[in-house]
Amino acid sequence: MTASGLLKLKPGDTIGILGGGQLGRMLALAAARLGLRCQVFSPDPDSPAFDVVQYATCAEYADVEALELFAADVDVVTYEFENVPAATAMVLSARRPVLPNHKVLEITQDRLAEKDFVNSLGIATAPYADVASAAGLRAAITTIGLPAVVKTRRFGYDGKGQAMLREGVDIDAAWTDLETKSAILEGFVPFEREISVIAARGADGQVECFDVTENEHRDHILKHSHAPARIPETLAEQARSIATRIATALDYIGVLAVEMFVVPGERGPTLLVNEIAPRVHNSGHWTLDGASVSQFEQHIRAIAGWPLAKPVRHGAVTMTNLIGDEVNDYTRWLMVPGATVHLYGKGAARPGRKMGHVTEVAPPTSRKP
Numbered sequence: 001m002t003a004s005g006l007l008k009l010k011p012g013d014t015i016g017i018l019g020g021g022q023l024g025r026m027l028a029l030a031a032a033r034l035g036l037r038c039q040v041f042s043p044d045p046d047s048p049a050f051d052v053v054q055y056a057t058c059a060e061y062a063d064v065e066a067l068e069l070f071a072a073d074v075d076v077v078t079y080e081f082e083n084v085p086a087a088t089a090m091v092l093s094a095r096r097p098v099l100p101n102h103k104v105l106e107i108t109q110d111r112l113a114e115k116d117f118v119n120s121l122g123i124a125t126a127p128y129a130d131v132a133s134a135a136g137l138r139a140a141i142t143t144i145g146l147p148a149v150v151k152t153r154r155f156g157y158d159g160k161g162q163a164m165l166r167e168g169v170d171i172d173a174a175w176t177d178l179e180t181k182s183a184i185l186e187g188f189v190p191f192e193r194e195i196s197v198i199a200a201r202g203a204d205g206q207v208e209c210f211d212v213t214e215n216e217h218r219d220h221i222l223k224h225s226h227a228p229a230r231i232p233e234t235l236a237e238q239a240r241s242i243a244t245r246i247a248t249a250l251d252y253i254g255v256l257a258v259e260m261f262v263v264p265g266e267r268g269p270t271l272l273v274n275e276i277a278p279r280v281h282n283s284g285h286w287t288l289d290g291a292s293v294s295q296f297e298q299h300i301r302a303i304a305g306w307p308l309a310k311p312v313r314h315g316a317v318t319m320t321n322l323i324g325d326e327v328n329d330y331t332r333w334l335m336v337p338g339a340t341v342h343l344y345g346k347g348a349a350r351p352g353r354k355m356g357h358v359t360e361v362a363p364p365t366s367r368k369p
Helices: 022-033 048-052 064-073 086-093 102-108 111-120 134-144 171-178 233-249 295-304 324-334
Strands: 014-018 037-042 055-058 076-079 128-131 148-152 162-165 183-187 193-201 207-209 213-218 221-227 254-263 270-277 317-323 339-343 354-361
Touching: 014 022, 014 064, 014 086, 014 295, 022 037, 022 048, 022 295, 037 048, 037 064, 048 055, 055 064, 064 086, 076 295, 086 102, 102 111, 102 270, 111 128, 111 183, 111 270, 128 134, 134 148, 134 171, 134 183, 148 171, 162 171, 193 233, 193 295, 207 233, 233 254, 233 270, 254 295, 317 324, 324 339, 324 354
Parallel strands: 014 037, 014 076, 037 055
Antiparallel strands: 128 183, 148 162, 148 183, 193 207, 193 213, 193 254, 213 221, 221 317, 254 270, 317 354, 339 354
16 A cells, blocks of 8 residues: 555555456456466356466355455455455455445446436436336336336346337236346337447546447347447547546446447437446457557556556457357458457357457558448
């Protein structure tokens, strides 16, 4: 700790990472380049992040003894996924700084709390309502209308834990299939494109945003990200401002992603916030090869108490996720000029599983249509 009370790591210090997936793997690689060590904590013995660190803890997140030993070995704790159990974060935060602060998880783990928080800042979202039963879902539909999307308030990602509701849908069946007693109904947004902003905030309050990214999904899973997004600069500036306001209001330390909808209107397009991800994010993977600093390095810098970099994009960038069996065709990408292949070292290529990604960077003077 510095005299001011702010955490400041030095080369050779150790960062603890909760979660052993590809995001943890890439965080550890970024830390290593800066001379920082990482120790990964994950209950999965096949965690791909284990392959790139010297020390790892394979234990359940509820294992208090393992958490205490883990905390004793590290100088600061961060996480690669937002569904860290609250009890885990509390045990660790009593022993080491946990960044971003575990209080951020209380907001972002609950879709209703997150929407309420965003609206409290005067930032627009889709209309929404709390739902706790099939009857409550019907009442919410009466207010919000159809089409709409019903989602579990907690957990769920890549399209899991949600269902699109249209006229004629069996409400009782839709509620039963969700298998929850706590959900949120969101009005369907007729958006023209989806975008995200990857923002980093340091302990000193400095915020640095990457260029706004445009995202394309396939079967509810991100397939392509393009930077910069095809939106007017005035709208891009609004998007960066929204992300900055959210990070500041959360007193956030680290990298977060703010997903937004671009909605057409008579007076021009407007923005609605869809979701906050309190971590490095799939839509920011293009920064590994397409910018002067990656989202992973920015996160490491922030939680280490180091100055943030000012990102400079190298050109028009496209990131393509390799999903499921697509990873078997990785050799084709190895021969594409300007492409960089990232494979995550996972085992079986199951449908919907993110196995790697490819980044393509075009010269600054050219632009993909």
